[in-house]
Amino acid sequence: MNELEKENIKSRRQKKILELVRRHPIMTQTMLKDCLSREGIHVTQATLSRDIREMNLIKGVNGEGYFQSRIVPKRQISHRLFVLFSMAVKAVEQSGNVIVIACEPGMAASVCSIIDELGWNEIIGTIAGNDTIFVITREGTSHQLAEQFKNINS
16 A cells, blocks of 8 residues: 555545544544444554544543644644744743733733634633733633643744
């Protein structure tokens, strides 16, 4: 099997995974693997784990099952956000479902505007002052988002 065929199989499998998690509350990888098998797609646990990671699937905290996170890998984040973060953000802290981003004076509104443009489902809302941003997140996602922001800044 050549690389193109492998990519086509992977693409179809990942498309089916998204379709399944959107239609059904799938709580575990085993459930997902079973659903794929019923669809005629047989996959190893390692491949399924890799697909879940590549597709940014995360589990909801209230029995929602898997859903696709809007958090994207650092390499896919816009250059504008990366540059602004590296210049303006001094620190990122997380407590409960709130992330506090400390910025250089006068820069919080600009950084906050770009965060809002991302449209991440995990973010309920943002508030920007002169040098501080509060990011209010959905339950169970703040730690992951805070790490995302820290990774952008490092």
